[in-house]
Amino acid sequence: MVAPLSGELKQFVAEHVVDRHNTNSVKWDLLQDKYGDANLLAMWVADMEFKAPQAVQDALVARAQAGTFGYSFTPQSYYDAFINWQKRRHEVTLQQDWIRFDTGVVNSLYRVVNWLTEPNEKVAVLQPVYYPFTEAIEHQGRKVVSVDLLNGDQGWQIDFANLEKTFQHEDIKLLLFCSPHNPVGRIWSEAELEAVLKLCHTYGVQLVSDEIHQDFEIGKQRFTSVLKVADGAYADQVIVLNAASKTFNLAALLNSHVIIPNEKLRQSYDAFAEGQHIVEGSLLGQVATEAAYNEGEAWFDKLLAVIRYNYQYLKDTLAENVPEITVSDLQGTYLSYVDLAPIIQPEETEKFIQETCGLAVDYGAWFSPKDQTYIRLNLATSPENVQTATDRLVTQLKQKRNR
Ligand SMILES: Cc1ncc(COP(=O)(O)O)c(C=O)c1O
Incomplete structure (x- = not known):
């Protein structure tokens, strides 16, 4: 049994969790379109039911009340807020001129594929x-080469031997790397990151x-940016994409960062960006992000505690009732990757989840053709939703097992 949520966190949930129906929410208002059933409990799409920090709401209201929304630029105060957050939370030292903006x-991901590779390249x-x-690669006529993660007793691991073999034998231009890794929830250790970076260096593969998801440290493992590995020794060879949008639930405000420490690469990117006429960030996105980085930290730490609680509930309840089901160790992200294989056949996963359990999830098949029995559950929601989803899974899995 999981202990009840503390009074402080209960209050945080009560003050911040909202019903998002009828807010043009993809997660809640497009269930009929996506799954053919508007009444499913939405545990998909990586955004949250939590209202952004009050300081973010206030900053947006104040900016809205200024009343003008003409062309704008990024103020120095924005850079300071972002650079300070990276330093404070992740010990990453950013230089301002490394930073470019994007709308997500x-x-x-699409742009770097377009910029750094030619059609048909791998x-x-x-x-x-x-x-x-994979969509960013395939939609632009490039070829996906997957070096599948290994999943064994140690949890999800990078297959370094296969990565090296692939770099050796296939003409790979670019590695799109996810850190922390959605959907398996790994936070890569510094040693793992260094091994990847060394291989990229040896074989001339650009790493992006x-x-x-960098701020979501769920277990003991701390997040390390590739910018910080070996005290920044590899910073010059990497490109980092990040945003405040997952951390503070700001996805629709369309503001994100492209970080390019290497001067030549940056010049090349700038030339590419000019050719594409890339719009630099969004005014309201930047107003919200600056407020969040400056004043949202206490809010975020409480949110993280709620997500940890939700994960513990899911994990412990499944372990207690259906121990043959494996829940991937959630180190980073707020997305739990669960394998129903011992009880559910690949071809019945969708029917079981939607029709029997009444849930909307991201299916493993969306992430890999091999993961037909996996589901990804979004835990950045109320404990009530997580408990309902978990309890439905437990009841139905037990019934199915005993049939
Ligand atoms: C790994 C990863 N990258 C990017 C995104 C989406 O980013 P954006 O909304 O800035 O396009 C998500 C959202 O789930 C994600 O999990």
């Missing part, structure tokens, strides 16, 4: 991986690290 990390990913990684 997925947009940037881009590596480590599947299972957040599906826009999507670090959008």
Whole structure:
């Protein structure tokens, strides 16, 4: 049994969790379109039911009340807030002139593929991986080469032997790397990151690290940015994408970062960006992000505690009732990757989840063709939703097992 939520966290949940129905929410208002059933409990899409910190709401209201929304630029105070956050939370020292803006990390994934590769060239990913990684490659006529993660007694691991073999034998231009890794929830250790960076260096593969989930440290493992590995020794060879949007629930405000320490690469990116006429960030996105980084830390630490609680509930309840089901060790992100294989057949996963359990999840099949029995559950929601989803899973899995 999981202990009840503390009074402080209960209050945080009561003050921040909202019903998002009828707010044009993809997660809640498009259930009918996506799954054919508007009444499912939405545990998909990586955003949250938590209202952003009060300081973010206040900053947006104040900016809205200024009443003008003409062309704008990024103020110095924004850079200071972002650089300070990276230093404070992650011990990453950013230089201001490394930073470029975009309107979302997925947009940037598409752009880096377009910028750094030619049609038909090969881009590596480590599947299972957040599906826009492969879409960014395939939609632009490039070729996906997956060096699949290994999943054994040690949990999800990078297959270094296969990565090296692939770099050796396939002409890989680019590695799209997810850190922390969605959907398996790994925070890569510094040693793992250094091993990847060494291979990229040896074989001339450009590494792009999507670090959008960097702030979600769920267990003991601390997040290390590729910018910080070996005291920054590899910073010059990497490109990092991140944003405040996962951390503070700001995805629709369309503001993200592209960080390029190497001057030549940056010049090349700037020339590419000019050719594409890339819009630099969004005014309201930057107002919200600056307020969040400056004044949202206490809010975020409480949110993290609620997510840890939700994960513990899911993990312990499944372990107690259906111990044959494996829940991937959630180190980073707020997305739990669960394998139903011992009880559910690959071809019945969707029917079981939607029709029997009444849940909307991200299916493992979206992340890798091999993961047909996996589901990804979003834990950045109320403990009540997590408990309902977990309890439905437990009841139905037990019934199915005993049939
Ligand atoms: C790894 C990863 N990258 C990018 C995104 C989306 O980023 P954005 O909304 O900035 O496009 C997500 C959202 O789930 C994600 O998990």
